[in-house]
Amino acid sequence: MNGKLYGVGLGPGDPSLMTLRAVEAIAEADVVAYHSARHGRSIARSIAAKHLRADHVEEPLVYPLTTETTDHPGGYRGAMEEFYAEAAARLAVHLDAGRTVAVLAEGDPLFYGSYMHMHKRLADRYETEVIPGVTSVSAAAARLGTPLAEGEEVLTILPGTLPEEELTARLASTDSAVVMKLGRTFPSVRRALEGAGRLADARYVERATMEGERLAALADVDPESVPYFSVAVLPSRVDVERPTAGEGACGEVVVVGTGPAGPLWLTPETRGALAAADDLVGYTTYLDRVPTRPGQRRHGSDNRVEAERAEFALQLALRGRRVAVVSGGDPGIFAMATAVLEAACEEAYAHVPVRVLPGVTAAHAAAARAGAPLGHDFATISLSDRLKPWEVIAERLRAAASADLVLALYNPGSRSRTWQVGKARDLLLEHRAPDTPVVVARDVGGSGERVRVVRLGELDPAEVDMRTVLLVGSSQTRAVRRGDGGDGEEVVWTPRRYPEA
Known part of the structure; x- marks a missing residue:
């Protein structure tokens, strides 16, 4: 009879955050496997150390490389695919011999973890149980003491290895976010947050629940000090006090195009501008396309008062408000951008910042x-x-x-x-x-x-x-x-x- 495979989630690092089922699975196992770098130290093993017995057969699965280059003919991806195939074959020998194998995984086994590569190669051949664990995302939010997402907010989880432009677009368009896999990607993640206009809200969490934990405003973090086990967090915007431009300071007006219909036609940049606004101004039909957000004020009006609407938006900006003027289609084509810019060129509003964001035209x-x-x-x-x-x-x-x-x-x-x-x-x-x-x-x-x-x-x-x-x-x-x-x-x-x- 074949043995059983366990994918054991260990949580974010603190051994006390392991689940009871994770401890039971390790106790039931004949073989305990864990991934490690070539130096031989394994974070997963260290988390579960007090539950390992002398009679456990240990199988360290040592990565052939981490971020360095390789002369493997298939490059980095080829070298890692070969490693995962060889590691799965090693575990299969134990399973074929009737031994129960527990593969330890930091966080959750099927969330950006190495266990999933064993699971994909073995789960269709052997009885398998995956034991979920507390993720680093949940741990980071808990340590920050702030909600990640509330109500109808959308939480986006991103790998920092994405191209910078893609990161910027996704960070601009979401409500809250967590960016994983920092380390060497930190500079591009920081630039993406800045490009998306979200840097001031971003928090940094390093080694959540582990020794050496660090919490900080992400803008204040030295890029040279950032390890792989760290995340960037954009918390929930609900009930967050939005800083105004300050007494006597000026806000801005952003004229946005919502495209010809609903949310499918919005660009990421437009989504970000709508979410960041204190006030939304526009023809009521177009405002109805924009999701309602706590703390935002909506000023709807008839379609035939473009000049009045433009001047009202500029007056709000003079009071330090961030204003999004909502237009259908593209705001520069038979739409609101002309009216806003015409009013903005008057002396009273000449110093108000005005931006125009494009939209899909009819x-x-x-x-x-x-x-x-x-x-x-x-x-x-x-x-x-x-x-x-x-x-x-x-x-x-x-x-x-x-x-x-x-x-x-x-x-x-x-x-x-x-x-x-x-x-x-x-x-x-x-x-x-x-x-x-x-x-x-x-x-x-x-x-x-x-x-x-x-x-x-x-x-x-x-x-x-x-x-x-x-x-x-x-x-x-x-x-x-x-x-x-x-x-x-x-x-x-x-x-x-x-x-x-």
């Missing part, structure tokens, strides 16, 4: 749904004559159409504007063939999404409203039904090469 979202109609030169025109005369719109439509540009038409119609689409269609038919593909995209990304491809001569103004964007093809734009017999989905694309090229 045109780009619609184009992606249809295929690639914007694959060549295109022009973007608003059909709304509320802020410019129809004569100007008509002149620009003629110019773009005669230049054979694909057209992205915003604000094509509303309850009070019902004739512009028909006028635009008739004007474009002077320059385009009636069978020119037109993408009619409504509420892309939303619950009422509907994307259709019609021909310019058949475009019905009655099917177009204020939540619709139109993409009118050029002479080169193609619409093709794919699939067996040409009865599949119709896709639209504009070639990047003109025939003369």
Whole structure:
């Protein structure tokens, strides 16, 4: 009869944090295995030392390398794969002989631990039990005495070995976070926290619950002093007192684009700016897309008061508030960035910091749904004559159409504007063939999404409203039904090469 395999979680370091089941499993084992570096010392063994007996067979699994280079033909990964295969084979000999094997693991066996490499190679062949342990994440939070995540907050756990740009994006977009595997990665982790605007909130925990434990503000830590057994922590933001800019100091205004619909369309940078804001200002429909956060103030208003909304946001910033002005799509395309910057250039607000963060535009979202109609030169025109005369719109439509540009038409119609689409269609038919593909995209990304491809001569103004964007093809734009017999989905694309090229 084969023996049994145990993956034994030992907790974060303090032997008193081992579970009763972990102690029982070690007592039941004939063989105790543990990983160690080439110096032979094993943290896992030291945690469990008082539970080891003289009759235990010990199997030290000594790593061939840690972070240094290797001449192995498969490089670092190849050397480690070979080591894990050999270690699993050694343990299999004991299991085949009917011996029970306990593999010791710091923290939890299946959480960034070496045991998992044994588990993947052995668990399908032998009876196996994994005994969970207190993770370093839980230990760090306990030692800091602060919640990691509360309510609907999202906790993100990241390895410090990720590329710095990826770390920055993820840290900017999450509520709270723990970054593991510091050591030599600490400088890039620190830069990522700073780039994400989270450095001031970050805490540092070294050897939680172990001898030599250290807690500090991460910004104050010397990179040369950071060992591998340390973590960076961004605790919960709930009930945290947000420091203001100070008496007489100025806050800032960040104009953000939420994309055409909900959270799937937000960029990590925008998520971070929304989370960090003291106040959210915007059209109520767009504010409703942003999760409610404790401590934030929301100032919703009608869609037709852009100038007043911009000035209100700047006034809040003058009082030291961090303000996010929420816009749909991209804030710089027929949206709030222009209104904010126009007001910000007035003398009273000239010293208020203003940033604009991009978002996915309605045109780009619609184009992606249809295929690639914007694959060549295109022009973007608003059909709304509320802020410019129809004569100007008509002149620009003629110019773009005669230049054979694909057209992205915003604000094509509303309850009070019902004739512009028909006028635009008739004007474009002077320059385009009636069978020119037109993408009619409504509420892309939303619950009422509907994307259709019609021909310019058949475009019905009655099917177009204020939540619709139109993409009118050029002479080169193609619409093709794919699939067996040409009865599949119709896709639209504009070639990047003109025939003369």
